[in-house]
Amino acid sequence: MPLDFKKRKKPDSRGADEKLRALVKELEDIKFILDRYAIVAVTDGEGKFIHVNDRFCKISKFTRRELIGQDHGTVNAQHHPESFIRNLWQTVRRGKVWHGEMCHRAKDGSLFWMDTIVIPFLDPSQSPYQYIFICHDISVRKEMEKAVQALPQRIIQAQEEDHKKMSREIHDDLGQSLATLKMLIQAHQADVTRRHGCRPMGSYQKIITYLDTIIDKTRSLAAGLQPSILEVLGPTAALKALINEFRYKKGMRIHFSCVPLEQFAFQAEVINLYRIIQEALTNIVRHAGATHIDIRLRKFKNSLRIHVQDNGCGLYKDDKPNGSPAGLGFSTMRERARLLGGNLEVMSSPKGGTSLAVEIPIRLR
Amino acid sequence: MPKRILIVDDNDDFRKVIRQYLEMQNLGLVIQEAKSGELGIARALHTPPDVVLMDVRLPGINGIDAAMRIKDNAPGCDVIILTMFETEEFKKGYGKGDIAAFIGKSDIYDRLMPALKRCLFSSRKKLVRVCDL
Numbered sequence: 001m002p003l004d005f006k007k008r009k010k011p012d013s014r015g016a017d018e019k020l021r022a023l024v025k026e027l028e029d030i031k032f033i034l035d036r037y038a039i040v041a042v043t044d045g046e047g048k049f050i051h052v053n054d055r056f057c058k059i060s061k062f063t064r065r066e067l068i069g070q071d072h073g074t075v076n077a078q079h080h081p082e083s084f085i086r087n088l089w090q091t092v093r094r095g096k097v098w099h100g101e102m103c104h105r106a107k108d109g110s111l112f113w114m115d116t117i118v119i120p121f122l123d124p125s126q127s128p129y130q131y132i133f134i135c136h137d138i139s140v141r142k143e144m145e146k147a148v149q150a151l152p153q154r155i156i157q158a159q160e161e162d163h164k165k166m167s168r169e170i171h172d173d174l175g176q177s178l179a180t181l182k183m184l185i186q187a188h189q190a191d192v193t194r195r196h197g198c199r200p201m202g203s204y205q206k207i208i209t210y211l212d213t214i215i216d217k218t219r220s221l222a223a224g225l226q227p228s229i230l231e232v233l234g235p236t237a238a239l240k241a242l243i244n245e246f247r248y249k250k251g252m253r254i255h256f257s258c259v260p261l262e263q264f265a266f267q268a269e270v271i272n273l274y275r276i277i278q279e280a281l282t283n284i285v286r287h288a289g290a291t292h293i294d295i296r297l298r299k300f301k302n303s304l305r306i307h308v309q310d311n312g313c314g315l316y317k318d319d320k321p322n323g324s325p326a327g328l329g330f331s332t333m334r335e336r337a338r339l340l341g342g343n344l345e346v347m348s349s350p351k352g353g354t355s356l357a358v359e360i361p362i363r364l365r
Numbered sequence: 366m367p368k369r370i371l372i373v374d375d376n377d378d379f380r381k382v383i384r385q386y387l388e389m390q391n392l393g394l395v396i397q398e399a400k401s402g403e404l405g406i407a408r409a410l411h412t413p414p415d416v417v418l419m420d421v422r423l424p425g426i427n428g429i430d431a432a433m434r435i436k437d438n439a440p441g442c443d444v445i446i447l448t449m450f451e452t453e454e455f456k457k458g459y460g461k462g463d464i465a466a467f468i469g470k471s472d473i474y475d476r477l478m479p480a481l482k483r484c485l486f487s488s489r490k491k492l493v494r495v496c497d498l
Contacts, residue, residue: 168422171422171449172375172376172422172449173376175449175470176376176378176379176449176470177378178471179379179449179469179470179471179473180376180378180379180382180470182471182474183382183386183473183474184382186474186475187386187389187474211471212471215471219449228422228450229450231422232421232422232427232429232450
């Protein structure tokens, strides 16, 4: 409800002073409460500050003298799109109250967030002649929201780091020790053969065969935790290896085209890109019943566009319309796309298969 | 003049076993060791080896890059990669490079000596394509 002070009736002459005093007292009380509990600024019709309370000065780190007469844009953080600011002013200029959360920039360049109500003061012709901004500092809440939003990404990063460490230990330490043991046994076998002039019992060969099996398992375990080929040969070769694994082990027909990824720098570890495609392929094999997959990674301006399309049954068995599902590991894939600074979209229809599109920013190395 | 072998691997036990294995062959080899790519490059600069037995994943510079650096300084030297990696893609990725042989660490007993002898004693050194191994 906009404030319409100029419409108030003038007090009767009888007892006018008392009423006026009471009114002034009431206004002073309201101002006291406002100043105590809220961050308050008043601008004229042009949006120039005509009053700021101490709390506004404190949070913005400007002095009152620096603010008075200046445009409200003095504390604009340039965080919001122009349409957001335009909407604010269009609303209040129409005489309506605007409520929203705004990011501002203090004098020292630091950002702060305020939950803001802007109330226009209307003249007798219902035109706003000034605006009061009543705000609350929500910077801490915004920081927490940001942290909560980033939490899944931090968990993914921590998980990848753990996997990398475990993979290295299994691959380089345990695997290497097993390979050394195999070599020692083979040397011993040769030594026994040489000394006794005949081949030793088959138990040596059994041990060696069993060791080979353990070494293979160790290698698979390490590769499952962290594809070491990615680290050593780079993302393009690692993706080719992944595609070939799905081709040969899962019998999928996969068309794969990819620009050389080594030329690009990504915002986060490239393993996230690898995992998105790995997860997409795993989903298709497990759930889609597809026979053909088309995977394309192409450069478009300053982004890398990844498109994975299958000819499977789609995600919605109950014939729901196209949309973007949350389950099936898509949320993790989406967080990985966010980690890379991009976004992920999944579209599916019952007979049209599933299409996954990821766009992430890149820069040339 | 004895042939020189440089073993570059960060695993102490592995280097020791390879050294013992090579010494058992009675080929009169002079064996040097380095536990990182950087140390391997430094050793090779000081005393150029005939053959380098190189691990791939090392602390600091990786084995492939270290091998190429060594070959820059000693073009006649052969490089045999010894690694726990054994995917076809890995071999393809580096098979085209100037690498004499690519041997999985679990196959050393069967494959190392033939490859090493080929490098050391072949009258006409030829590169062994990884896919042929």
